[in-house]
Amino acid sequence: MKPTLALPCALLAISTTSIHAEDFAEGISDALTVSAYDDQVRARLSGLLDLELYTFSGEAPGLIFTDDSHLFAPRLSLFLDAQLGAPLYFFSQARVDTGFDPADDSLGIRLDEYALRLTPWEDGRLSMQAGCFATIVGTYVERHLSWDNPFINAPLVYENMTAIYDHEAPYDQADFADGLTHEKYEYNPVIWGPSYATGLSVSGKSGGLEYAAEIKNAGLASRPESWDGFDTGFDHSTVSTRVAWRPDMAWKLGLSASQGPYFTDEAAAGLPAGTGINDYRQMVLGQDISFAWKHWQVWAEIYQARFEVPLAGDADTLGYYIEAKYKFTPNLFGAMRWNQQFFDDVPDGLGGEVPWGRDIHRIDAALTWRFSTSAQAKIQYSIQHESGGGGTSDLIAGQLTLRF
Amino acid sequence: MIRPLVLLLACGCSLSPAESVIEGRVTLPQGKKAPVMAKRYEIVTKGGVLSTNPPVAVVYLEGDFGxxxxxxxxxxxxxxxxxxxxxxxxxxxxxxxxxxxxxxxxxxxxxxxxxxxxxxxxxxxxxxxxxxxxxxxxxxxxxxxxxxxxxxxxxxxxTPHFVVTSPDGKFRLTGLPAGNYKLKAWIDSRTTLEKPVSLSGGGTVKLDFP
The missing domain is CATH 2.60.40.420 (Cupredoxins -  blue copper proteins)
Known part of the structure; x- marks a missing residue:
């Protein structure tokens, strides 16, 4: 079957079976759950099958990697969640897809997440976690999976490639100021999606105050290939912290900070004499606010990031978004998001200064129809404008998700 | 979660001499496995094992009761x-x-x-x-x-005549009017058993759902 036909065919299949979908999904869920020792040890395998279709004017936006003007991206995500007695919780995620982010590559399988969490007290005052897992920074992580995300892509600051190039130091100031001159995948955003790097975390809460801290093998901007701690080691670790305050259930205000090197080992040889990878750091300060009540959910985050760039000095950027979701009916919800990112000036190598990226703004709109508790279809339209001759481009995307 | 042993309160009917009682037992399926709470992306989580409910059935009298x-x-x-x-x-x-x-x-x-x-x-x-x-x-x-x-x-x-069984499957329906009915036992979304029952006013009918 042609990839472009797969989405409507799958949709049709879901529509015609929706009457029995609930029973069928329950049966699968029961079959994929095991329990032993009087329910003290329990494990559940679950999954998401995503079929995504993107079409866009201009270059592929964000973390979509193709030279074509459209892309079909299938993805199977398998999740294992296990509760071992009251205090121990283990989870993992394996994926079959064409790349961690949508790409026109061949299918491959990866283990993206695995972690063990110890929660000694039932009131949640302290949890400790070790493994390869999503960052504690910000609020996007908790809704980044396709079933929970009102959109098909991530907020701009989590996917907009900047001129930061983690494999190689710039040759001179002009080289850095030239911006994205290589293949897009060679560059880095401020935060690469959910950032499943490897490390340790502690978290907990006391009253309305929540806290978390983590030490990871790779920084927030690092690419998925850097997240495996066994491959890349812990010589260049990043520390992140987060505090959040819940004045009541509807509101949450958070503050996140992160600091750590962003260059990979490959870049070491090209760094200025006398300096090493740990001398060039990414620093991120994030603020977030979220609100939920009845059928409304609203999230907003603002990130200030600084990359210490050899020869070019500090490269600063500021990105933010505000996102709202509203459920019209049990089956239908819609979402809108306004995103913007600004870039500060860096030396151009000719005695002047230029922005180190094109200021960009983007508006995303999406509608999701839930056929049942195990199938949904989403459509999204995005339009973005880049300053400095970048022009305007748009994206239309569709996503069919089956959950089991 | 342990349910109160027998929930025989549903009918809201009082038993008079002309009213009948049906009692018996429903063979219940095995209990469901305890669920696993997915909390991977919650920074703050509580410990603990989730509670489970023992399987129970609903027994009801089908008829035209206004x-x-x-x-x-x-x-x-x-x-x-x-x-x-x-x-x-x-x-x-x-x-x-x-x-x-x-x-x-x-x-x-x-x-x-x-x-x-x-x-x-x-x-x-x-x-x-x-x-x-x-x-x-x-x-x-x-x-x-x-x-x-x-x-x-x-x-x-x-129908106004229904009752939830105890976790061992026992049930007792009281205050039933005379007549010919179907007695049904709802066990799960795929299983509802039924038996014809004739109530002549007063007395107790014993009926099990194997």
């Missing part, structure tokens, strides 16, 4: 990340409220054809307590949009 003048308000509480009770039989037209007694949001919803609704997110202190009127007979599966493992069932019945 429409009631009024129906009592019923309630399903969300507590400790579970619906309590997890199975509630009600008569068609009953109003059921859904109080939240956890210190977190819940979002009760149903995609079931008998009642499709979404209460949105609400706090324990939100008033009035969100409710639904179940005006069509059938099985309504309750879920929480935030806590995927939560399940509850409202079984909407066109």
């Amino acid at each position: 429409k009631p003048a009024s129906l009592p308000l019923r309630s399903i509480v969300q507590k400790d990340y579970a619906f309590i009770p997890s199975l509630l039989p009600v008569r068609t037209g009953t109003k059921v409220e859904f109080p939240n007694e956890d210190d977190t949001y819940h979002n009760v919803f149903s995609f079931s054809p008998a009642k499709r609704f979404d209460l949105g997110r609400y706090r324990p202190e939100d008033k009035p307590v969100p409710f639904q009127v179940f005006d069509k007979p059938g099985m309504v599966t309750l879920r929480c949009d935030i806590h995927e493992h939560m399940r509850g069932i409202v079984l909407v019945l066109d």
Whole structure:
């Protein structure tokens, strides 16, 4: 079957079976759950099958990697969640897809997440976690999976490639100021999606105050290939912290900070004499606010990031978004998001200064129809404008998700 | 969660000498495995093992009993990340409220054809307590949009004569009028057993569902 036909065919299949979908999904869920020792040890395998279709004017936006003007991206995500007695919780995620982010590559399988969490007290005052897992920074992580995300892509600051190039130091100031001159995948955003790097975390809460801290093998901007701690080691670790305050259930205000090197080992040889990878750091300060009540959910985050760039000095950027979701009916919800990112000036190598990226703004709109508790279809339209001759481009995307 | 041993309160009927009783036992299926709460992306989580409900059945008398003048308000509480009770039989037209007694949001919803609704997110202190009127007979599966493992069932019945079995399957239906009926045992979404029953006014009929 042609990839472009797969989405409507799958949709049709879901529509015609929706009457029995609930029973069928329950049966699968029961079959994929095991329990032993009087329910003290329990494990559940679950999954998401995503079929995504993107079409866009201009270059592929964000973390979509193709030279074509459209892309079909299938993805199977398998999740294992296990509760071992009251205090121990283990989870993992394996994926079959064409790349961690949508790409026109061949299918491959990866283990993206695995972690063990110890929660000694039932009131949640302290949890400790070790493994390869999503960052504690910000609020996007908790809704980044396709079933929970009102959109098909991530907020701009989590996917907009900047001129930061983690494999190689710039040759001179002009080289850095030239911006994205290589293949897009060679560059880095401020935060690469959910950032499943490897490390340790502690978290907990006391009253309305929540806290978390983590030490990871790779920084927030690092690419998925850097997240495996066994491959890349812990010589260049990043520390992140987060505090959040819940004045009541509807509101949450958070503050996140992160600091750590962003260059990979490959870049070491090209760094200025006398300096090493740990001398060039990414620093991120994030603020977030979220609100939920009845059928409304609203999230907003603002990130200030600084990359210490050899020869070019500090490269600063500021990105933010505000996102709202509203459920019209049990089956239908819609979402809108306004995103913007600004870039500060860096030396151009000719005695002047230029922005180190094109200021960009983007508006995303999406509608999701839930056929049942195990199938949904989403459509999204995005339009973005880049300053400095970048022009305007748009994206239309569709996503069919089956959950089991 | 251990359910109170026998819930024999559903009929709201008083037993008079001309009224009959049916009692017996339903063979219940094995209990469900305890759910696993997915909390990988929650920075702050609580420990603990989720509670499970022992399997129970609903036994009811099917017939034409007319429409009631009024129906009592019923309630399903969300507590400790579970619906309590997890199975509630009600008569068609009953109003059921859904109080939240956890210190977190819940979002009760149903995609079931008998009642499709979404209460949105609400706090324990939100008033009035969100409710639904179940005006069509059938099985309504309750879920929480935030806590995927939560399940509850409202079984909407066109009869005033129903009862939830005890966890060992025993039941007793009282205050039944004379006549020929079908006695049904709802066991799960795929299994409803039935037997004809003849009530002649007064006395006790013994009937088991193997």
